[in-house]
Amino acid sequence: MPTIEVTDATFDQTVAENDIVLVDFWATWCPPCRMFAPVFEASSEANPDIVHAKMDTDAEPGIATAAQVTSIPTLMAFREGILVYRQAGALPAPALAQVVEAVKGLDMDEVRKELESSESDAHSH
Numbered sequence: 001m002p003t004i005e006v007t008d009a010t011f012d013q014t015v016a017e018n019d020i021v022l023v024d025f026w027a028t029w030c031p032p033c034r035m036f037a038p039v040f041e042a043s044s045e046a047n048p049d050i051v052h053a054k055m056d057t058d059a060e061p062g063i064a065t066a067a068q069v070t071s072i073p074t075l076m077a078f079r080e081g082i083l084v085y086r087q088a089g090a091l092p093a094p095a096l097a098q099v100v101e102a103v104k105g106l107d108m109d110e111v112r113k114e115l116e117s118s119e120s121d122a123h124s125h
Contacts, residue, residue, distance in 0.1 A: 006053040008062035036090035
């Protein structure tokens with residue numbers, strides 16, 4: 001499946017409606033973003049079960065600002081609507097493949113438990 005462009009308007013829906021979504025925050029003027037683009041595209045072809053979304057931070061600054069994306073490219077991975085990975089910088093293909101495998105292999109019941117316990121910790125202080 002080719003990469004898709006997401007916008008501030010379609011971001012939440014895309015993340016909510018798909019099991020795994022990788023989001024590449026990028027901009028046209030950014031050389032590392034241009035280097036990462038074909039790596040990201042190849043990953044989307046190799047993993048048709050995962051949505052690979054690109055977000056142009058210049059054209060669509062809202063989500064990037066809300067997510068505190070300060071350097072680009074930044075890659076985020078969402079599983080079942082939960083942010084499970086975040087890394088700034090262009091990843092080489094093997095590193096991106098490792099991220100994909102790690103996200104696919106997550107035990108989401110465990111992730112949810114950890115989230116709930118960290119949220120209750122935050123409330124108890």
